[in-house]
Each structure stands twice: as structure tokens, then as C-alpha cells.
Amino acid sequence: MNGGATQAATIGVVGDVHLFWDDKDVGFFNGGGYDLLLFVGDLAGYTQVRGRRVARSLRKLRVPAMCIPGNHDGLHAFQLGSEIFPRAHRFRNAFCQGQGSRCRSLDRALGGVELIAYSRRRLAPGGVPLNIVVGRPHSIGGRRLACTRYLAKQYGIDSMDASIARLKSLIDACDDAPILFLAHNGPSGLGDRADSIWGCDFRRKEEDWGDRDLEEALEYANGNGRRVLATVAGHMHRKTKSGKRRPAQVQKDGVLYVNAAEVPRHRKINGTKKRHHVRLTVTSGGATAEDLWV
Numbered sequence: 001m002n003g004g005a006t007q008a009a010t011i012g013v014v015g016d017v018h019l020f021w022d023d024k025d026v027g028f029f030n031g032g033g034y035d036l037l038l039f040v041g042d043l044a045g046y047t048q049v050r051g052r053r054v055a056r057s058l059r060k061l062r063v064p065a066m067c068i069p070g071n072h073d074g075l076h077a078f079q080l081g082s083e084i085f086p087r088a089h090r091f092r093n094a095f096c097q098g099q100g101s102r103c104r105s106l107d108r109a110l111g112g113v114e115l116i117a118y119s120r121r122r123l124a125p126g127g128v129p130l131n132i133v134v135g136r137p138h139s140i141g142g143r144r145l146a147c148t149r150y151l152a153k154q155y156g157i158d159s160m161d162a163s164i165a166r167l168k169s170l171i172d173a174c175d176d177a178p179i180l181f182l183a184h185n186g187p188s189g190l191g192d193r194a195d196s197i198w199g200c201d202f203r204r205k206e207e208d209w210g211d212r213d214l215e216e217a218l219e220y221a222n223g224n225g226r227r228v229l230a231t232v233a234g235h236m237h238r239k240t241k242s243g244k245r246r247p248a249q250v251q252k253d254g255v256l257y258v259n260a261a262e263v264p265r266h267r268k269i270n271g272t273k274k275r276h277h278v279r280l281t282v283t284s285g286g287a288t289a290e291d292l293w294v
């Protein structure tokens with residue numbers, strides 16, 4: 001929204017939905033106040049049928065919106081299992097079969113909400129010029145690329161290095177306007193503890209579970225004189241397996257990092273059902289984020 005001398009964009013960032021979405025959420029965002037909505041992915045739970053149901057509700061949004069596919073979007077339960085559990089890795093190429101058509105179905109269900117990955121969009125929400133750079137889809141975090149067979153077929157990406165090169169080329173395509181990154185999982189380099197913003201909380205060994213390609217892309221952008229205002233992602237739920245809380249946001253080298261994955265995002269607070277999102281306020285000079293339960 002434009003207000004006063006400084007133009008500011010009000011962007012709603014919705015963390016991993018995991019089915020916690022209904023028409024009341026649509027009504028809230030259609031009620032005004034937002035220039036753009038960014039969904040960090042994982043609309044679905046473990047079945048694509050229910051994920052598409054969420055998507056058909058999202059299509060009623062009248063605010064411009066985009067969504068990067070998460071590791072739960074377009075993957076059936078066996079495929080997800082084969083990506084997650086090392087003992088099942090040998091099945092993961094077989095289970096990739098059909099991912100393209102599952103993603104296309106999701107895309108159709110989303111209507112005007114853009115399902116987007118490895119892309120750059122030049123927008124001006126609220127009159128603030130921005131390059132939105134959208135990262136690798138279906139990220140599962142850690143060192144391995146998930147869904148390699150599908151990424152190769154759909155995007156020509158067959159390795160972490162190829163992904164880094166693609167993200168750098170997207171940055172090269174940006175104009176002088178500042179950059180905002182949208183990803184499913186956040187970048188590596190922000191902590192190696194289980195409760196770091198993108199730390200691994202599901203293995204005995206605590207480690208950095210961020211995406212290396214995204215970290216390298218950010219370094220590249222910063223090193224080339226680009227102004228990166230913020231990176232918004234999710235995937236690693238804010239409440240860790242041991243019940244600790246990750247930071248919802250961190251600042252590093254002038255970039256604001258937001259992990260929007262408050263799961264479940266529908267919660268009863270003092271007897272009333274509340275809905276979570278992050279309100280990101282962006283000017284050409286910087287970004288701030290605030291958690292809201294409405």
C-alpha cells in the first residue's frame with residue numbers, strides 16, 4: 001500500500017499450509033491490506049487430493065499470489081518416503097514417475113495463483129519495484145537434491161552445481177530494483193544447531209539443513225552489488241522435534257531471513273481459532289517482518 005512519502009509494499013507470507021487453510025483465510029486476505037501474497041509451499045499433507053482441495057480454495061484469492069512447490073506438493077506419500085528415508089532411496093527415481101502430471105494438476109487447481117520455481121518476476125507491489133527470485137522447488141533440505149529426475153526433466157537441473165548456476169543466472173537477469181527471494185527451504189549458513197532457523201532437528205547429529213544453492217546465490221547477489229532485502233521460506237517447522245522454538249527471523253549482512261513455517265497455522269488461542277501469517281513490509285531501503293495471528 002502507498003502511504004506517506006515512502007512507498008511500502010505489504011506482503012503476506014504464508015508458511016507451510018499442510019492443509020490448514022479454508023475460505024475464511026481467503027476472506028481475510030481478500031478483505032484488503034495486502035499487495036502480494038507469497039506461499040512458501042507444502043500446501044499438501046500426504047495426499048495430493050487434499051492438497052488440490054487447498055489449491056481450489058486458494059484460487060478464490062483476489063490478491064496477486066505465487067506459491068513455490070514444497071516437498072509435499074506433487075509428491076505422493078511413497079515418493080516422499082523414498083526421498084526422506086535413506087533405506088528407500090533406491091526407489092526414488094521410480095516414484096518420481098508422474099510428478100509432472102501431479103504438479104500440472106496442482107497448477108490447474110490453483111487457478112490464478114502462480115505455481116512457480118526457478119523464475120524471476122519483476123513486480124512493483126504497492127509501488128515498490130522488486131525482483132522476486134524464486135528458488136528450487138520441492139526442496140527437502142540438506143545436501144541432496146530431492147526429486148532429481150523430475151528437476152532434470154522439467155528444469156534441466158541435475159545437480160546442486162547446476163541449481164547454483166541457474167539461480168545465479170536468475171540474479172543476472174534482475175534489473176536495478178532490490179531482490180526478494182522466495183524459497184521452500186531457507187539457505188545454509190545460518191546455524192548448525194537443531195533449533196537454528198534452518199537447522200536439522202530430526203537426526204541425532206545437529207547440523208545445518210539449509211539449501212547450499214540458495215546460500216551461494218545470496219552470496220553471489222551480495223557480492224555483485226545487488227541489494228537483497230529479504231529471503232522468505234519455510235519447510236523447517238518453527239517448533240522443533242524436541243519442543244524448542246527456532247527464531248522466526250534473523251538478520252545477516254543486511255538481509256532479513258524469515259522462516260514462516262508456523263505449523264499448524266490454524267490454532268485455538270484463548271478458545272478462539274486464529275490463523276497465522278507473516279506480514280512483510282518492504283520499502284526500497286529494507287524489509288521488516290511481523291508475525292500475525294488473526
Ligand SMILES: [Fe+2]
Nearest residue numbers: 042070071235
Ligand atoms: Fe517441506
